């Protein structure tokens with residue numbers, strides 16, 4: 001179940017309805033998928049082959065096409081990150097830099113955990129969205145954010161993009177961002 005932490009105040013927001021209301025204020029979509037639909041072998045496999053990634057996409061085909069039809073996404077993929085991932089440190093270092101995308105994108109967590117840190121308004125600052133299996137969020141266009149893993153250091157996520165070019169990150173160096181919280 002997703003939880004929010006507002007970094008400047010340490011306020012924690014829990015419960016799907018409260019999380020949805022908070023996120024919607026910042027144009028972040030929050031929905032749920034049934035995490036138990038994924039075959040348990042795949043839920044515990046953080047080094048998926050291309051064939052297994054296709055199986056993940058097939059499992060959530062209805063949910064993906066529904067989101068695509070409602071919100072205009074055109075392409076999707078599966079990403080898995082864990083200590084088994086080649087070049088994990090370089091990949092994480094890239095995801096952990098604050099950046100924006102010119103398009104709105106979806107991240108649906110189907111196994112493992114992760115945190116998106118997203119900028120709200122200047123007065124509220126950044127908030128953490130701690131995501132668990134079944135949590136689906138959008139990252140709105142031109143919104144500063146970054147991603148990091150949680151203590152278990154493993155995740156499988158489905159990503160939906162509008163642009164055929166896929167994931168293009170524009171760096172957003174932000175001197176107001178405070179790392180600890």
Ligand SMILES: CSCCC(=O)/C(O)=C/O
Nearest residue numbers: 079095107114146147157
């Ligand atoms: C869990 S998805 C990996 C990170 C990612 O796709 C992204 O866009 C980070 O900003």
Ligand SMILES: [Fe+2]
Nearest residue numbers: 101105139167
């Ligand atoms: Fe992103």
Ligand code: NI
Nearest residue numbers: 099145146169
């Ligand atoms: Ni990003």
